[in-house]
Amino acid sequence: MAHGGNNNRAIEFPDLQGYKTLVCDLHMHTVFSDGSVWPNIRVMEAKKDGLDVIATTEHLEYQPWIKDIPHPDRNRSFELATGFAKNSELMVINGSEITREMPPGHTNAIFIKDANKLMVDDPIDAFLEARKQDAFIFWNHPYWASQSPDASVPVDQVHLDMIKNGLLEGIEIVNDTTYSNEAFQLALDHNLTILGTSDIHDIIDWQYKIPSGGHRPVTLVFAREKTQSSLKRALRKGQTVVWFNKKLIGKSDFLIPLINSSLSIRSASYIRNSTIVHVVLANNSDAPYILRNQSKYDFYNNTDLIMVPPHGEAIIDVRTIDKKRKFEMQFEVLNALTAPATHPVFRILVRPKQ
Ligand SMILES: [Zn+2]
Ligand SMILES: [Zn+2]
DSSP, X not given: OOOOSSOTTSOOOOOBTTBEEEEEEOOBOOTTTTOSSOHHHHHHHHHHTTOSEEEEEXXXXXXXXXXXXXXXOTTHHHHHHHHHHTTSSOEEEEEEEEEOSTTTOEEEEESOSOGGGGOOSSHHHHHHHHHHTTOEEEEOOTTXXXXXTTOOOOOOHHHHHHHHTTSOOEEEEXXXXXXXXXXXXXXXXXXXXXXXXXXXXXXXXHHTTGGGTOOOOEEEEEESXXXXXXXXXXXXXXXEEEEETTEEEEOHHHHHHHHHHHEEEEEEEEOTTSSEEEEEXXXXXXXXXXXXXXXXXXXXXXXXXXXXXXXXXXXXXXXXXXXXXXEEEEEEETXXXXXXXXXXXXXXXXXXXX
8 A cells, every 4th residue: 555655664565456565564572472573663673764654463371471471361462562553554453473393383363252262171172263253374484494403494294184174374485584385386286375474572773774774574465445353354365465575476367467567668659760769667665676688679779577566666768670659568577476486477568759
């Protein structure tokens, strides 16, 4: 969603035809589990980053500050965050991190109604209770080196059964500063929703060097409207793209429309007495698009690599050899992935002024 240009740290991507682009961070911690801040700081950071949605996801089973901050109600972090977000555009979702040994490892249940009821011995009972509350459940950092020393994804029969029984609908392919090809491939193979989250424990600005132009990882969710039910439906249908370290990662169904909504021809006209078209390609998103030419034509002012800066434009002088009424340009998008090591193709029709 567009948040206006005043705050240049706000994460900005355009809406798609028929969908609102909701910028979501669905995994974070406060002092109500092992984080270092009170929930108001998570809300203030989210507002600065122009987020549409956050989920509070305290560890149920890991509570290092419980002696200092006793809180018998495990919904308390969510309630406080909701209060701090009141009178703002930020939507806060109630969630919990079900924190177990591998398998199943750590998972987030979000859109829960009562976190207290998830505190049961058998992890599967916790998932069944979350499902009863109509939660959306995803596998957190499945390749986490603390639980998987070679950072592979240790898929177990437990996970396959959970997927089969609708107890695992999504998977983090990005968590904090980490990414996994294997998790991405698993999402594609099992039709899991792909997610990227900060899992922030400390301070967003320090962790992602925001004053020097960094950004937190987020999940862009393409929902019909900005409501909890529409967001949940979009998550269940896998309508997401992850924005991580200036890269876009997602299934092609939504990643290609996002690229098409981001890039447009601002102007195109033949340079006088030549067959060279002066094309201005504009970008209305935060992504620095890196395009490799696959068109029939080459360029007078560029090699085959074009960079379209965020909220900026690139000038491409195209040698069409003959004067054309229209022609297609085609590029491989190197800063985007639709599968491990697979870049999508962006095509655009140019109708130059003669
Ligand atoms: Zn975790
Ligand atoms: Zn966590």
